[in-house]
Amino acid sequence: MLNTSSGEAGYLSLLLALAIVILAAKVFAEDPAVAEASPSPVRTLVFILVQDRDLERAMNALTSVGARCTRLRSRGGFLGQSGHLLLVGVGEGQLPGAMHLLEQVCRTRVEYVSAPLEAIPGPMPAPIAVQVRGATVFAFDVERHEEFGL
Amino acid sequence: MKLVILIVGDGEADGIASKLIEAGFRLTRLASSGGFLRRGNTTLLLGMPAEKVDEALGLVRAALASVTDPGSRRGTAFVLDVAHYEQL
Numbered sequence: 546m547l548n549t550s551s552g553e554a555g556y557l558s559l560l561l562a563l564a565i566v567i568l569a570a571k572v573f574a575e576d577p578a579v580a581e582a583s584p585s586p587v588r589t590l591v592f593i594l595v596q597d598r599d600l601e602r603a604m605n606a607l608t609s610v611g612a613r614c615t616r617l618r619s620r621g622g623f624l625g626q627s628g629h630l631l632l633v634g635v636g637e638g639q640l641p642g643a644m645h646l647l648e649q650v651c652r653t654r655v656e657y658v659s660a661p662l663e664a665i666p667g668p669m670p671a672p673i674a675v676q677v678r679g680a681t682v683f684a685f686d687v688e689r690h691e692e693f694g695l
Numbered sequence: 696m697k698l699v700i701l702i703v704g705d706g707e708a709d710g711i712a713s714k715l716i717e718a719g720f721r722l723t724r725l726a727s728s729g730g731f732l733r734r735g736n737t738t739l740l741l742g743m744p745a746e747k748v749d750e751a752l753g754l755v756r757a758a759l760a761s762v763t764d765p766g767s768r769r770g771t772a773f774v775l776d777v778a779h780y781e782q783l
Contacts, residue, residue: 694768
């Protein structure tokens with residue numbers, strides 16, 4: 546009797562563990578960040594222009610989803626601010642996921658700078674709201690993609 | 696016209712660029728770095744007629760295959776369609 550019930554409990558717990566594993570696998574498969582780790586043929590080449598300050602977060606975000614990126618130094622045309630151009634190859638249907646991640650790390654935001662104006666006397670210059678633009682993204686269709694030496 | 700974007704290691708870029716130039720391809724070199732290991736590499740931009748793409752990629756493949764260090768034989772190529780091209 547005792548034997549049977551402990552065997553039953555063992556069987557039940559095994560079933561429960563199996564159910565948890567299946568459920569977890571399903572949840573992870575639906576998570577875009579995890580789903581993107583699986584390699585698929587590159588269909589789109591994305592040019593991402595990011596500011597210096599967003600570079601680390603943008604690259605970490607892209608690396609975390611398994612996208613390989615190449616970085617080039619660049620300079621903005623208007624203010625001449627230093628930035629980076631990232632070249633990222635993404636697979637079919639992976640662009641929305643990558644953009645979603647990127648949106649979180651380099652979106653448009655308002656920052657306050659206190660510019661010391663010598664023309665205006667006073668103890669403290671008033672902070673000026675400055676809109677800091679997020680990343681600029683261009684996506685191109687890739688006709689052909691080749692990896693050499695793999 | 697096609698635009699070929701080629702990313703190769705710094706050490707191999709010179710050899711590949713000179714082979715491509717010898718074959719009549721025109722290219723632009725950009726210093727770049729890898730995203731994961733952040734190692735220096737070179738990005739080459741090549742514009743060419745569609746029928747020359749195979750030849751260019753063949754040259755690159757051959758040049759990379761002759762590199763002695765197996766770790767440096769890697770490269771990536773993207774071929775994009777060009778809507779408009781002009782050489783001024």
